[in-house]
Amino acid sequence: MRGTILIVEDNQLLRDSLTYNLRKQGYTVLSAASxxxxLEKARREKPELMIIDIGLPGVDGLEVCRVVQAxxxxxxIFLTARGEETDRIVGLEIGADDYVTKPFSMGELLARVRAVLRRTRALAVGLPTAEVIRARDITIDQSTHQVAIGDRPVALPPKGxxxxxxxxxNAGRVVDRQAILDAVWGEDFFGDPKTLDVHIHWLRQKIEPDPHEPQYILTVRGVGYRFPPQ
Incomplete structure (x- = not known):
């Protein structure tokens, strides 16, 4: 599953086209005509991303964005007409992440969707920035890609x-499966999700004193994995 997207667009043809193309890319898609x-679907379904037409009748796209951000x-991501430059500026100021001007190509929109999700997921996961990561007795030197458990060097392939x-x-935090796949394999990964389980199994063989009773990489069933706190 690549994530849930809510489309808020009053034009049925465009709404249906967006739904069809996003589903082809593997996303779960919800839609609303007003x-x-x-707002009701956003409250109930909690989508990972919203695509909103600024020029909605009644409660317009700017107001929807304000409520969602609160x-x-x-x-x-806003959908805007060419003459709505002021609205685009206001939209970005109140928290929108990006906008696409109509008419647009579906390829452009899909690229914007992938980019926004990649940024937000990276922020949510907390990608490491320190040169050396220390978690319990494991040391990871990001400048040399060297890993040690205590004084014992451990050789790992790139994915491991x-x-x-x-x-x-992210020690102490649960990192969900989709966030791991996005961060390690990339947003465009379409392989078998069980690839992650195979790599986790292999990694445990390399670093755990007893892979059947892991101390470092703990499974949170139905969610993902976590490294115990320091």
């Missing part, structure tokens, strides 16, 4: 290193 309906902070680095940098 600002009022969009309640959930879900990222927003990235997995350990991500989980150790």
């Amino acid at each position: 600002g009022e309906e969009g 309640q959930s902070k879900a990222p927003v 290193y990235e997995l350990l680095r991500l989980l150790a940098a």
